[in-house]
Amino acid sequence: MRIAMIGTGYVGLVSGACFSDFGHQVVCVDKDADKIAALENGIMPIYEPGLDALVENNAKGGRLSFTTDLAAGVAGADAVFIAVGTPSRRGDGHADLSYVHAAAEEIARALTGPAVIVTKSTVPVGTGDEVERIVREAAPTAEVSVASNPEFLREGAAIGDFKHPDRIIAGVEDDRAKDVLRAIYRPLNLNKAPLLFTSRRTAEIIKYAANAFLATKITFINEIADLCEAVGADVQDVSRGIGLDNRIGPKFLHAGPGYGGSCFPKDTLALLKTAEDEQTPLRVVEAVVKVNDARKRAMGRKVAKAMGGDVRGKTVAVLGLTFKPNTDDMRDAPSLSIIQALQDEGAIIRAYDPEGVDQARPLLKDVQFCPDPYDAADGANALVIVTEWDEFRALDLQRMAGMLADPLLVDLRNIYSVEEARAAGLAYVGIGRGQAG
Numbered sequence: 001m002r003i004a005m006i007g008t009g010y011v012g013l014v015s016g017a018c019f020s021d022f023g024h025q026v027v028c029v030d031k032d033a034d035k036i037a038a039l040e041n042g043i044m045p046i047y048e049p050g051l052d053a054l055v056e057n058n059a060k061g062g063r064l065s066f067t068t069d070l071a072a073g074v075a076g077a078d079a080v081f082i083a084v085g086t087p088s089r090r091g092d093g094h095a096d097l098s099y100v101h102a103a104a105e106e107i108a109r110a111l112t113g114p115a116v117i118v119t120k121s122t123v124p125v126g127t128g129d130e131v132e133r134i135v136r137e138a139a140p141t142a143e144v145s146v147a148s149n150p151e152f153l154r155e156g157a158a159i160g161d162f163k164h165p166d167r168i169i170a171g172v173e174d175d176r177a178k179d180v181l182r183a184i185y186r187p188l189n190l191n192k193a194p195l196l197f198t199s200r201r202t203a204e205i206i207k208y209a210a211n212a213f214l215a216t217k218i219t220f221i222n223e224i225a226d227l228c229e230a231v232g233a234d235v236q237d238v239s240r241g242i243g244l245d246n247r248i249g250p251k252f253l254h255a256g257p258g259y260g261g262s263c264f265p266k267d268t269l270a271l272l273k274t275a276e277d278e279q280t281p282l283r284v285v286e287a288v289v290k291v292n293d294a295r296k297r298a299m300g301r302k303v304a305k306a307m308g309g310d311v312r313g314k315t316v317a318v319l320g321l322t323f324k325p326n327t328d329d330m331r332d333a334p335s336l337s338i339i340q341a342l343q344d345e346g347a348i349i350r351a352y353d354p355e356g357v358d359q360a361r362p363l364l365k366d367v368q369f370c371p372d373p374y375d376a377a378d379g380a381n382a383l384v385i386v387t388e389w390d391e392f393r394a395l396d397l398q399r400m401a402g403m404l405a406d407p408l409l410v411d412l413r414n415i416y417s418v419e420e421a422r423a424a425g426l427a428y429v430g431i432g433r434g435q436a437g
């Protein structure tokens with residue numbers, strides 16, 4: 001299959017590289033000339049484990065190329081994927097579809113033969129209908145089908161997720177779209193990935209329902225963690241205790257500082273807007289959004305409380321800035337709200353992150369970025385783990401205790417036990433850990 005991927009970001013680049021690895025012929029298109037120039041020189045515009053080797057192999061093999069010229073990329077393609085951003089629209093929280101609509105129109109004008117246009121971006125229900133309208137208006141005689149194929153990969157594990165998905169959702173309205181998507185995903189049959197065909201509108205809803213459900217699971221355990229703190233119970237044992245129930249499952253039951261990232265916050269909000277427009281309120285999701293928003297700043301207050309309440313002039317060492325490990329993505333990261341809350345109380349922030357500093361720098365004012373965790377801790381009044389990067393899992397806690405001005409560890413990801421922190425001479429505050437928390 002000949003595939004054009006419009007938008008070469010976290011989703012488009014990974015999807016395009018994986019499709020080419022399956023043996024398809026892929027052209028990745030992006031408006032951002034710097035991104036394309038970097039990719040042509042083998043430099044990845046994002047940090048994603050394994051991506052550089054995957055791109056290099058397939059580019060060398062002649063199956064993967066990059067261009068800013070959408071018309072050239074689309075010419076002769078069997079399928080054109082739209083993988084552009086759909087951020088929250090400023091002001092009202094609806095998904096901003098301007099990039100999707102613009103891409104649809106450009107694609108329509110560039111089509112040279114029969115093709116399937118596939119929306120991979122996360123888009124509200126009905127967007128496929130609008131894409132189809134735009135395409136038919138711009139290219140009335142084109143033989144074209146419009147399909148929805150939402151993406152479920154997770155940043156930091158994106159290649160594995162793409163190649164071994166739990167399922168592939170294909171929302172189609174005709175046989176052409178069905179046949180092309182089946183051919184594109186045929187290599188994944190070997191991996192036993194179920195390919196579920198639905199209507200286009202159903203596929204669009206599936207993506208939002210999945211993200212809203214996951215956000216709910218996280219928020220649920222976060223509130224249970226608060227209760228555990230109040231009553232002297234341990235949320236990690238509660239998670240294990242409920243997660244062993246097959247109907248619940250163990251994943252997404254790690255209490256923490258609240259969800260962030262480029263998807264859950266904007267997608268839950270966009271889903272609520274759709275529900276509002278349709279006058280079918282989603283009250284559970286409404287509560288999730290409110291609780292999670294409040295939680296992030298509350299984490300700043302939790303740190304301050306652990307430090308005795310008054311943090312003015314005190315230094316906080318923050319480990320981990322990205323919204324999760326193994327990515328450089330800073331979009332809606334909890335660290336942003338936590339740091340802001342602490343700075344509002346007069347704290348001085350020293351921070352370390354393995355990959356996120358370039359993206360964090362423009363978003364964080366007056367933060368001192370440090371070359372390693374120990375440097376960040378040097379002379380600080382508290383050490384706060386915000387993101388659970390692997391390299392924070394085996395810190396030399398005794399050395400940390402020696403470097404800190406006040407030996408306090410606030411572990412917002414529960415990666416250490418109370419006992420090991422105390423054995424190293426650190427006071428310990430975790431999430432939802434009874435008397436210790």
Ligand code: NAD
Nearest residue numbers: 007008009010011030031032084085086103121122151155
């Ligand atoms: P991104 O911002 O990293 O990438 C989008 C890219 O599209 C940018 O490089 C931009 O320059 C390019 N672009 C915009 N308009 C264009 C046009 N007309 N022509 C060519 N290029 C254009 O975004 P992302 O994180 O990859 O997300 C893309 C979509 O996938 C979003 O809808 C998102 O919700 C969804 N999604 C993201 C993830 C994730 O983990 N990031 C997971 C699943 C789904």
